[in-house]
Amino acid sequence: MWGGRFAEGPSAIMREINASIPFDKALWREDIRASKVHVAMLARQGIVTSDDSNAITQGLDTIASEFERDGVPEDWDLEDIHMTVESRLTELIGPAAGRLHTARSRNDQVATDFRLWVRAANERALAGLDALQHALVTRAGEHADSVMPGFTHLQTAQPVTLGHHLMAYYEMTRRDVARFAAAQERLAECPLGAAALAGTGFDIDRDFTATELGFSRPTANSLDTVSDRDFALDYLMAAAQCSLHLSRLAEEMIVWASQPFGFARMPDALSTGSSIMPQKKNPDAAELVRGHAGRIVGCATALMVTMKGLPLAYSKDMQDDKPPVLEAANLLDLSLAAMTGMVRGCTFQTKRMRAAAELGFATATDLADWLVREANIPFREAHHITGAAVRLAEERSIALDAIPLADLQAIDTRIDERVFDHLTVDASVAARASYGGTAPDQVRQRVAEARAALGMEE
Numbered sequence: 001m002w003g004g005r006f007a008e009g010p011s012a013i014m015r016e017i018n019a020s021i022p023f024d025k026a027l028w029r030e031d032i033r034a035s036k037v038h039v040a041m042l043a044r045q046g047i048v049t050s051d052d053s054n055a056i057t058q059g060l061d062t063i064a065s066e067f068e069r070d071g072v073p074e075d076w077d078l079e080d081i082h083m084t085v086e087s088r089l090t091e092l093i094g095p096a097a098g099r100l101h102t103a104r105s106r107n108d109q110v111a112t113d114f115r116l117w118v119r120a121a122n123e124r125a126l127a128g129l130d131a132l133q134h135a136l137v138t139r140a141g142e143h144a145d146s147v148m149p150g151f152t153h154l155q156t157a158q159p160v161t162l163g164h165h166l167m168a169y170y171e172m173t174r175r176d177v178a179r180f181a182a183a184q185e186r187l188a189e190c191p192l193g194a195a196a197l198a199g200t201g202f203d204i205d206r207d208f209t210a211t212e213l214g215f216s217r218p219t220a221n222s223l224d225t226v227s228d229r230d231f232a233l234d235y236l237m238a239a240a241q242c243s244l245h246l247s248r249l250a251e252e253m254i255v256w257a258s259q260p261f262g263f264a265r266m267p268d269a270l271s272t273g274s275s276i277m278p279q280k281k282n283p284d285a286a287e288l289v290r291g292h293a294g295r296i297v298g299c300a301t302a303l304m305v306t307m308k309g310l311p312l313a314y315s316k317d318m319q320d321d322k323p324p325v326l327e328a329a330n331l332l333d334l335s336l337a338a339m340t341g342m343v344r345g346c347t348f349q350t351k352r353m354r355a356a357a358e359l360g361f362a363t364a365t366d367l368a369d370w371l372v373r374e375a376n377i378p379f380r381e382a383h384h385i386t387g388a389a390v391r392l393a394e395e396r397s398i399a400l401d402a403i404p405l406a407d408l409q410a411i412d413t414r415i416d417e418r419v420f421d422h423l424t425v426d427a428s429v430a431a432r433a434s435y436g437g438t439a440p441d442q443v444r445q446r447v448a449e450a451r452a453a454l455g456m457e458e
Contacts, residue, residue, distance in 0.1 A: 015076055018079060020080045020081075020319050021076060021078065021081060021084060022074060023322050024081045024110075025081050026326055027110075027113045027322075028064075028067050028081050030114075030116040032064050032067075032085060033116065034109065034192060034213060037213055038100070039060075039099075040053065041212075042102055042204075044205065044208065045202075045204060048102060056100050059089045059097065060089065063092070080106070081113075082106050082109055082110065086101065103193070104192065104195055104200070105195045107226040108192055108226055111194070111225060111228070116213065117325075118231055118235050118325065119187060119214075121235055121325070122180050122183055122238075124329070124333055125239065125336070126177060126180050126181065128337060128340070129173050129176055129177050129242070129336065130177075131337075132173055132340045132343065133170055133173050133174075133177075134454060134456060135340050136169055136173070137447055137451055137454065137456065139166055139343055139344075140163040140166040140167045140443065140447050141163065142163075143162035144440045144443040144444045145161060145440045146161055146163065146348065146354070147159050147425045148161065148263065148350075149353070149359075149362055156357075156360030156361070156362050158363075158365055158428065158432075159363065159429050160432075160438040161429055161438050162348060162350065162353065163447065167446050167447065169248075170450055173242075173245065176238065179238035179242070182234070183231065187231035188215050189210070189216065189218065190210035190217070191226070192206065192209045193209060193218060194225035195222065196313075197222055197223055197313035206218035226314045227312050232303060232321055232325050233303055235325060236299055236303055236324065236328055237300055239300070239328050239329070239332045240296050240297045240299075240328075242336075243293040243331070244293055246289050246293065246339050247290045250287070250289040250290045250339060251286075253283060253286045254286050254290070257283050257286075262349055262352045263356070264346045264347065265347040265349065266283050266286070267342065267345030267346060269341065270283075270285040270341050270342055271283060271285070272284040285338045285342065286342060288335075289339055292332075292334070296331050296332060299324035299328040302320075303320075303321055306320050306321065354425065357425045358425055361393060361399070361400055362425065362428065363401070363423045363427075364387075365386075365428075366422045366423060366427070367382075367385075367389060367400060367419065367422070368385075368386040370419050370422050371386070371412075374418065375415075377414065385411060385412045385415075389408060389411055392407060392411070400423050401423035401424055
């Protein structure tokens with residue numbers, strides 16, 4: 001390819017370190033698609049003849065069929081997917097293949113291919129998130145009234161509903177969708193035509209190639225175009241944040257499925273057994289989602305560090321842009337599918353959840369709130385009174401609503417029998433009716449809004 005400048009070929013070490021075909025072969029569909037649009041533009045502009053354009057297009061179609069059937073061959077002497085395609089095209093149609101590279105460089109070529117690939121990865125992420133959101137909203141609607149303990153520090157805090165808990169993850173995924181959508185919008189500029197770094201002297205039509213490849217417009221600065229990998233970092237940042245949310249949900253599923261909690265039974269299809277302990281049902285899919293998050297964050301860090309000190313324009317370091325993106329995309333697609341399956345297929349043990357909510361004095365705040373509301377006691381004083389009641393209940397191993405009224409009045413005479421209407425878990429969740437609260441009516445309203453936003457049928 002570039003042997004005219006060199007008296008000797010590359011060493012074995014150079015050949016190995018320079019070759020990217022083992023990973024950039026994943027971009028073969030994008031490379032062939034962009035090449036077909038490029039040669040069509042060259043023909044429209046009269047830069048190549050119609051005969052050569054037709055021969056090149058037919059040859060590219062043949063190569064696509066071969067790659068689809070047999071896979072992409074890995075010849076390290078050809079370095080990358082671009083030269084692999086061009087070499088095979090030359091074998092098929094002869095010297096006319098050399099005209100394909102007119103008015104472009106591998107720099108704008110790879111930038112275009114990679115943007116097309118990342119655009120598809122964003123679309124897959126958005127589709128995966130949509131499926132997960134449907135699952136979360138469906139299960140939340142089923143459990144708008146199901147009481148469970150809400151935790152802080154993994155200690156029982158206040159009663160909530162399972163529907164409210166699941167809708168918290170819907171809110172996380174809404175932000176994830178916004179990040180991927182924003183990343184998609186920012187990569188909607190076409191690099192093709194920027195050439196090596198300075199543009200080209202040929203009379204090309206960049207608007208045509210941008211439109212044909214589904215971009216909104218061409219990029220505006222050729223130097224920035226071939227230097228830019230922000231679109232890949234945007235994807236990785238969105239993927240990293242999304243993976244953190246998936247990991248948090250996976251961790252909760254793992255905890256809930258453990259015997260001490262017993263809040264959920266994982267679907268068999270996403271669990272494994274033990275080679276030695278017949279009773280085991282391990283939440284391996286959830287654990288792998290949790291583990292994948294670390295790898296995805298590592299991929300984002302790897303590309304950030306690669307790009308942090310590069311001068312304009314293209315540097316060979318940027319060849320290392322693809323492995324972290326390809327790895328992260330594969331892991332994220334799997335993680336989204338796994339978590340969607342878990343949310344859809346798990347069985348929630350609502351009786352066990354309710355029993356847990358009734359332990360741990362989860363309605364203590366309701367007692368304090370009642371004292372503020374009904375006895376006009378400052379909250380800090382009410383907090384102290386409630387603490388004394390909790391201590392008494394703990395000493396007797398009973399719930400707050402099981403303490404006799406006389407004993408409560410011994411702590412503070414302003415407490416009367418009305419307080420018992422507020423100390424059950426049902427009363428507690430019903431009272432949290434502020435916008436965004438855990439009250440069943442609020443949960444049902446949020447579910448209805450989510451269903452409408454997702455276009456779900458009633």
